[in-house]
Structure formats: C-alpha cells, structure tokens
Amino acid sequence: MVAIATLASPDTEVQRAREVAAAVLDPEVPVINLEELGVLRGVARRDGRIVVTLTPTYTGCPATAAIQMAVEVALLEANISGAQVETVLSPAWTTDDISESGRAKLKAYGIAPPNRTAPSGLFEVEIVACPLCGSQHTSKVSEFGSTACKAQWRCESCREPFDYFKCHR
Amino acid sequence: MTDKTNPLFDLTLALADDALVLGHRLSEWSGKAPMLEEDIALSNLGLDLIGQARLFYAYASELEGHSRSEDDLAYFRDAAAYRNLLIVELEIGDFAHTIARQFLYAAFVHPYFQALTKSKDARLAEIAAKAVKEMAYHVRHTSEWMIRLGDGTADSQRRMTDALEELWGYTGEMFEMSVGERALAGEGIAPNRAALQAGWNATVDAVLREATLMRPKDRGMQHGGRKGQHTEQLDHMLAEMQVLARQHPGATW
Numbered sequence: 540m541v542a543i544a545t546l547a548s549p550d551t552e553v554q555r556a557r558e559v560a561a562a563v564l565d566p567e568v569p570v571i572n573l574e575e576l577g578v579l580r581g582v583a584r585r586d587g588r589i590v591v592t593l594t595p596t597y598t599g600c601p602a603t604a605a606i607q608m609a610v611e612v613a614l615l616e617a618n619i620s621g622a623q624v625e626t627v628l629s630p631a632w633t634t635d636d637i638s639e640s641g642r643a644k645l646k647a648y649g650i651a652p653p654n655r656t657a658p659s660g661l662f663e664v665e666i667v668a669c670p671l672c673g674s675q676h677t678s679k680v681s682e683f684g685s686t687a688c689k690a691q692w693r694c695e696s697c698r699e700p701f702d703y704f705k706c707h708r
Numbered sequence: 709m710t711d712k713t714n715p716l717f718d719l720t721l722a723l724a725d726d727a728l729v730l731g732h733r734l735s736e737w738s739g740k741a742p743m744l745e746e747d748i749a750l751s752n753l754g755l756d757l758i759g760q761a762r763l764f765y766a767y768a769s770e771l772e773g774h775s776r777s778e779d780d781l782a783y784f785r786d787a788a789a790y791r792n793l794l795i796v797e798l799e800i801g802d803f804a805h806t807i808a809r810q811f812l813y814a815a816f817v818h819p820y821f822q823a824l825t826k827s828k829d830a831r832l833a834e835i836a837a838k839a840v841k842e843m844a845y846h847v848r849h850t851s852e853w854m855i856r857l858g859d860g861t862a863d864s865q866r867r868m869t870d871a872l873e874e875l876w877g878y879t880g881e882m883f884e885m886s887v888g889e890r891a892l893a894g895e896g897i898a899p900n901r902a903a904l905q906a907g908w909n910a911t912v913d914a915v916l917r918e919a920t921l922m923r924p925k926d927r928g929m930q931h932g933g934r935k936g937q938h939t940e941q942l943d944h945m946l947a948e949m950q951v952l953a954r955q956h957p958g959a960t961w
Contacts, residue, residue: 598838599731599759628763629834631841657844661851661918681745682849683752691745707841 552619556589557582559617566605567686568704570648573606577636580627589614589622594632597687597707633708634688646670650702651692657706667703669694679703715888716829717771718791719898721781722934724764725792728782729942730813731757732949733800742803749849753810756842763835783953787942794933795878797942804857804867809875811850815911816882816904818843823899832897851915858919865920872916873924880929882908 560582561574573579573593580592591610595603607624614622634653637645642652651670658665668675674696681691682705689702734754741747765778776784790797795813800806821843824836857864883901885893892898916923932938953959 595759595838597756597759598763598842599755599757601755628838631834631837633841658848661848661855681748682845683745683749685748687752687755 550584553582553584553589555617556591556614556619556622559613559619560591560610563606563609563613565602566609567602567688568645568648568650570644571637571641573610575638575641575644577632577638577641578606585623589619591622591624592627593624594627596632600687602686634704634706635708637704645704650689650704653704653706655706657708667692669697669699670701671699672697714771715886715892716897717768718886718888719892720764720768720771720832722791724761724768724781725790726796726817727757727764728761729790729792729945730796730810731755731761732945733796733798734806734810736800737806746803750806753846753849756839756846760835760839760842763838767831767835779953783950784957787938787946788936790933790936790938790942790946792933792938792942793878793881794930794939795875795881797933797938797945798875798878799941801871801874802867804864805871805874807850807853807857808868808871810846811854811915812875812879812912813882814843814846814850815915816879816908818847819904819907820899820901823904826896827898828896847911854915854921855919858916858921868919868921872921876924877927877930880926881931881933884931884934886934 561572561579563573565571565573565576568576576596578594578596580594582589582591584590591614593603593607593610603626607626610624611622614620635655637653645652647670649670651667654665654667665679666675667677667679669677669692672694674694676695677692678695679690680693680700684691684702688704688707690705691700692703693700731754734750734757737747737750737754739747741750761782762778765781768781769776769778793813795809798809818840821836821840825833825840827833827836854868857868859865883905885898885901889898889901893900913923
C-alpha cells in the first residue's frame with residue numbers, strides 16, 4: 540500500500556530536499572558535493588518531517604559538524620523547514636564511497652584521488668599519479684596533511700607539490 | 709545510575725577515557741614536534757582518538773539516560789573518576805617516548821577494535837568498525853618510527869630503549885579485565901583482553917627485532933587506572949584540559 544501511494548503521489552518535497560542536500564559542497568574540498576563524497580546516506584519523510592541522514596568520514600573530522608550545519612542552512616534556504624539531519628555510523632564510510640564524478644573532480648582540482656587499496660606493510664611504497672601532469676614518478680612528503688583525509692606528495696617530473704586523498708578502508 | 713550497576717557503561721566510559729586522554733597527550737605536540745611532518749602526524753593521530761572518544765562518550769551518556777552529557781563526562785570529572793589505563797596518561801616525554809607509547813597502545817587496541825566489531829552490542833560494534841581503520845595506520849606509522857629510531861643513531865636507540873623500559877610496566881593493564889567486563893565478554897559484548905596478549909606479543913616482538921631493540925623484562929605491572937587510581941600526571945593534564953569548561957560552565961560559541 541505504501542509503495543503504491545508513493546507511486547501515485549511522489550513526495551516532491553523529499554525529492555527536492557534530496558537534491559538540495561546532495562548539492563552541498565564539502566567544506567574542506569569545496570569542489571565535490573556530499574553525494575559524490577559518499578556521505579549522504581538518505582533523505583526520507585518520517586512522521587511528517589524531512590530526515591536527512593549523513594555519515595562521517597574520519598571519526599575526528601572537524602568538517603562533520605560543518606557539513607551538518609551546511610545541510611541545515613541549505614534546506615532552510617530552499618524553504619524546506621523543520622528538517623532533521625541525523626548521523627549514522629554504519630556501514631562505515633570508505634573512500635570507495637566516493638563516486639567516479641567525485642574522483643574526476645578531485646583530480647581536476649589538483650588532488651590525486653584515492654587508490655583502491657591502503658598500504659598494509661611497513662615502509663610500503665604507494666604509486667600515486669600526479670594529478671597535474673599524470674606522471675607516476677612521485678614521492679610522499681608526509682603521510683599526514685592539512686586534513687585527516689589527505690597526504691602531502693611531490694611530483695618528481697613536473698616538480699609540483701600536490702595533495703593525495705588517502706585510501707581509507 | 710552508579711558505575712557499579714552497569715558494566716556496559718563502565719566499559720564504554722573506559723574506552724572513551726583511554727581515547728580522550730591519549731588524544732589530548734598527542735595534541736600537546738602541536739607546534740613543537742621535532743619536525744613539521746611529525747607535528748602534523750601526531751596532531752592527526754590525536755584527532756582520530758578524540759573523534760573516537762566522542763563517539764564512546766556520546767554512547768556512555770545515552771547509557772546512563774543523558775544525566776550527563778558528552779561534555780560533562782569529559783570536562784566535569786576529576787582524575788579519580790577517570791577510568792583510563794595508566795599508560796595513556798603518562799607525560800609525553802621525548803619523541804621516542806611518545807612513539808613507543810603510541811606503538812605499544814595501538815598494537816593492542818587495533819586487534820581489540822577488530823574483535824569489538826563483532827560485539828553483540830551493535831553500537832560498540834559500529835564505533836569499532838570506524839575506529840579500527842584509523843588504528844591500523846597508527847600501528848603502521850609508529851612501527852616505522854620504532855624501527856627508524858631503534859635502528860638509527862646511538863642517541864635515538866638509547867632514547868627508544870629508555871622509553872621502552874619506562875613504559876613496559878604499564879602494558880600489562882591493557883590485558884586486565886574487571887568482573888563486569890568479564891561478564892560482558894561472556895555475553896559476547898566485550899572482547900576478551902587476555903586472549904589478545906599472544907597477538908600483541910607477536911606484533912611487538914617483530915617490530916622490536918626489526919628495530920634492533922631488546923624486549924624489556926617483565927618486572928611487575930602497574931595497574932589501578934580502571935579503578936580511578938591514577939598518577940598525579942593525570943591531575944595536571946586534566947587541570948589544563950578542563951580549565952576553560954570549568955571556569956565558564958555552559959559556555960558556547
């Protein structure tokens with residue numbers, strides 16, 4: 540019955556809320572949106588209210604609160620009132636949740652997109668292609684960078700420094 | 709609700725305290741680590757732990773019916789009410805001391821969280837599933853530094869040897885379980901800490917061998933953190949960590 544009712548009269552406000560929330564940009568990497576980052580887990584109506592469900596990336600990422608606030612503001616600006624933003628932990632976010640368009644936008648912005656596997660052995664050398672010139676002749680400067688999700692790398696071909704969005708899974 | 713009546717609350721609070729206290733200790737390196745890369749690394753590792761602490765505190769707060777908030781638990785308890793392991797509260801010492809402590813702890817808590825992902829308590833399991841991915845690179849990063857420093861210069865090897873000697877007596881507490889925690893383990897909620905000892909020995913021994921460092925001799929283990937019996941180093945740390953919240957209770961920005 541519920542499914543039929545939904546088909547008969549699609550909840551346009553839920554659809555609109557979904558579009559608004561999905562389009563919010565990540566505050567620390569302001570070229571990819573929440574859907575591309577893979578942190579938008581759902582938009583639904585519950586007890587009459589719109590509920591947006593997000594998931595955090597790293598447990599300590601300070602952007603988590605900023606993202607939640609940005610979604611609330613975006614919904615209000617779209618005249619969607621009374622919406623609730625909730626957080627779920629599982630399944631735990633991984634960099635595999637970043638969409639193909641998200642990966643392409645990271646690269647175009649100068650951030651090397653995440654590899655599909657994280658290093659497991661000690662002193663393991665990862666292959667990360669330079670997002671600027673494409674060379675694989677690169678080296679890691681620091682495993683940790685300006686945000687929890689990024690490492691600092693340098694291209695030995697074009698000599699440019701760049702950020703690498705670390706594989707997290 | 710008192711601590712004595714709810715083993716699940718006790719365990720959740722202990723896990724929160726371990727993460728917060730060690731996270732705060734790592735944050736003390738911000739701006740003064742021996743090199744810029746490690747300054748950023750230690751701050752990032754500290755941030756992971758504080759993020760994990762928040763998830764555990766939020767759950768602990770729910771378990772006691774929100775009578776105290778996440779912030780109340782962190783900022784308005786004295787040292788005697790903290791339930792963290794002694795190893796995480798010790799002063800940061802030099803860089804070798806910080807790395808050795810982080811390694812010895814991460815080598816334990818990474819497999820602990822792996823086991824906790826299978827907990828029958830869904831909330832602990834999902835927090836662990838996030839934390840385990842972070843602790844994996846804490847083990848890797850600190851293992852690499854154990855090897856660089858141990859198999860480095862005479863000075864770095866001496867500092868690492870001293871750090872291990874000083875910290876070793878605090879490692880036994882990681883494997884101890886209270887009566888309440890034992891009961892939780894029996895119910896499939898808490899991992900059996902003692903069962904993780906062999907794996908920890910293997911990880912530690914392999915890294916020490918590679919680092920050309922000697923495993924310190926067991927000369928008796930310190931304990932008491934889980935009962936609120938702490939070193940005065942925790943009092944000093946909490947005084948600094950809690951001063952703002954206590955001087956301006958309820959302040960927001």
